[in-house]
Amino acid sequence: MPSPRRSVLRLIALIAALAPAAAFAASPAADPRDVSREMIVGDPAAPVGGDPKGDVTIVAYLDYNCGFCKRSAPALEKLVRTDGKIRLVYKDWPILAESSVAGAKIALAAKYQGKYETAHRALMSLPGGNVPQAKMLAAVASAGVDMARLQADATAHESEMVALLKRNDAQARGMGFMGTPVYLIGPLLVAAAPSYDEFRDAVAKARARQRGR
Template sequence: MNRRDMLRYSTAWGLAGGLIALFDQPVRAAPGVVDVNAVLNDPESPLGGNPKGDVTIVVYFDYNCPYCKKSMPDMNRFVAQDGKIRVVYKDWPILAPSSITGAKLALAAKYQGKYMAVHDALMAIPHGHVTDDEMHEAAAASGVDMTQLAADAEKQNDAITALLKRNAEQADAMGLPGTPVYLIGPFKMASALDYDGFAQVVSDTRDQLRKR
């Protein structure tokens, strides 16, 4: 891991679980300063990994992003092997209209406990510029109940739309440049990390926690 790839923040926040986040520039209001608790603990944001992990990875991503698709399998493998990582998934559909379709499919699947199944299926589509039909086909192939998903998507549309809006406001307030972005302890990684990259940043985070 090249440490020059790490975008260090300059304004300190205290994060849940003892983490410290440091901003590289003053936070823009959207509509105000970033709510750290909302970033880490939004009750509507899907979670993965160990909910009691000592390090949290917050990932902002898009289902049309080839760099997200390249990096996500390594993140998943690292999280599974480490065993002490909590993951917060921030659907941030910014690349195409079909990105919104994918995000809404995955988030609607959450209501039947199938977010990760649909998320993984959408991430496994081996190209960008995914069509709406391809998003639906991948979701259906994940094993989710598509009839229930459609019903939940309609019933929960306001909640899903509000969550996507919050994610976008957070990303704007933090000046995130695009997808993927990984917030890991005091580091903002605006790049497609590989397994070793995740391991290095998490190790550096734990080193800082031990020094506190």
């Protein structure tokens, strides 16, 4: 049986080979369907948390090397848990470093074993920017992700994950986002790292607008 370290090193090489930073950012002009409101809010390949039938949808464009994303992650998690009626759509938008792409691929591969949010929380908990891939993999392994399954899914679903990253990138660039994080909270756009109270207030405003008040 291979040692855990050897398995991690093989997986690092696999993730790096599957997802160089230019793999999606330098793609041709986006299909208009990929940047439609329907795909921004309801892309069937995008991971979803919270209440799938929630009355407010938050679409979160994030990078696992983004300090502001990490700062707001606990507040967003608390909001979704305490509110109980929020549908959260995760949009991995890895734009800051090569390892950002690796992190996105690790999280998306974990989705196929039902552990996207487990991987997401583990990656968001890592301090600093440009986190090494080895540290990312160690974090998700410690969080309980099956690493053998992750490796198999990273290979089997490579084209699907790259296509999703391309769509996320096209959407973010099409809407003129300058960086991460960006949160679409119902009809509101928040390009900042909100506190829990700021998230809660934005959700209240979104609900009021949706009700026509």
